[in-house]
Amino acid sequence: MLSKRLSNITPSFTIGISSKIKKLKEKELNIINLSIGEPDFFTPDRAKEEAIKAIHNNKTKYDLASGLNELKKVIQNKLLSENEIYYEVDEIVVSNGAKHSITNSLLALLDEGDEVIIPKPYWVSYPEMVKLVGGKPIFVDTDKSNNFKVTVGELKKIVNTKTKAIIISNPSNPVGIIYREKELIPIVEFCLENNIYIISDEIYEKICYIDDYKSTAAISDEAKDITITINGLSKSASMTGWRVGYSASNREIADAISTIQGHLISHPSTISQWAAFGALSYCEEEMKAMVKIYKGRRDKAVSILKEIEPLSFIYPEGAFYLFIDISQLKQNMDYNGSFSVYFADRLLEESKVAVVPGIAFGMDDYIRISYACSTDELIEGLNRIAEFVHKIKNE
Incomplete structure (x- = not known):
């Protein structure tokens, strides 16, 4: 009885990843989440103050x-x-x-x-x-x-x-x-x-x-x-x-x-x-400060990824993502269906790192990671990816 248009809609990969992460965290496992496209900063205080002021001034009509x-x-x-x-x-x-x-x-x-x-x-x-x-x-x-x-x-x-x-x-x-x-x-x-x-x-x-x-x-x-x-x-x-x-x-x-x-x-x-x-x-200064931190994380992530063979990536000039080419690992992995989903699932299960499979963006030979997380989490996550790739190469 539902609308026919729903039959053409692809379920969200990111929601599926979040569900998997939640189940693993319920087991008290140490998951590094590099999948989320959400800043890890809080809303600047002056923005929150304007909202509070509006509430107290009854600007709610x-x-x-x-x-x-x-x-x-x-x-x-x-x-x-x-x-x-x-x-x-x-x-x-x-x-x-x-x-x-x-x-x-x-x-x-x-x-x-x-x-x-x-x-x-x-x-x-x-x-x-x-x-x-x-x-x-x-x-x-x-x-x-x-x-x-x-x-x-x-x-x-x-x-x-x-x-x-x-x-x-x-x-x-x-x-x-x-x-x-x-x-x-x-x-x-x-x-x-x-x-x-x-x-x-x-x-x-x-x-x-x-x-x-x-x-x-x-x-x-x-x-x-x-x-x-x-x-x-x-x-x-x-x-x-x-x-x-x-x-x-x-x-x-x-x-x-x-x-x-x-x-x-x-x-x-x-x-x-x-x-x-x-x-x-x-809040312009707070926003600039966030960008400065993102840039530092970008530079750190790039320096680590450059050393992980055979991965490659496009050098990012904006946003807070890295789109990583994993195609050279295909020959080392026995998969059915989507390669990027298989790779991301194994990475999450075996190394406890969450990434977004590239198929979500129309490119199945890639994964996306986000550096909208703490620098420590980012480094740990990338080190785990390096270890996972090394293991795959030697299987």
Whole structure:
């Protein structure tokens, strides 16, 4: 009796991993969790104080469907000062996390059967979001030698009259790569020529280890018109449970998103929005301090992984992940079905290290680890991986 659309939805690999971890921890086993995509920091104090102040001042009534004007104004200032993009306040919609912002965008853009290009490797929820709103995800294979960045040549092979949008993760989850302006320009021009919208997921934009980051919408006025910029506070301000994300787009799309959101949820929690206001207004130094620590962990992880043969990886320039190529171990392992799931299951059972199998991101020869954990845990986890790989090589 359930909806037929559910039959096409892939269960979450990360939820499955969390379930396995919980069962092993119940046995009081020492599990190193390198699978979670959640900052290990607490929400900055000034953000929490703004939420508490809002509660005491009874700011708990309904508000605008598109979000608090006070919050949208600080988002407007952030986008202008940091990303060099000017949006009117009414072109910004605050939602329940970036995930919700992307879903709203897809609902606003897609008719039944419209296609959305999703470069591989992709974040696990992109294809499921597209399917849930009646669209069709179209995967495009990217080249490891190009750091898995999609090119116009690859797009030309799959674009047709049903193509409505492309989702670009920048910085990327799971790889941590960052598109430079010179790489974005031809993609933007191709999308303009073919009437394709760009959903630019920039949730990790502040966790960036380079100096020349460029938002897609900042390329040109024409780029801005076809781009929906997605961002939020979950990663940059360690506000995962508060559920605050936002989209910025042209007025027609923003009005559509606001209308959809008004009917589905009214608006995000006002208390969470005031916390986000506090984070963007007063917590820049705390956010920079988090990024500095992530960078240190990145450097430590890279130095250890370089010594683990035959593993290889793409050097991450942002986010807090490493996407590790385990394909050279295939010949040493007797597996059925998904290789990355088999590898991850054995690693968890035998070495007590949790990682995400690459099949979750459309790439079965890889695993993803997160360094959003303590440095000690990270080092211990990587040392265990090294021992596990050595054991596999000698089986």
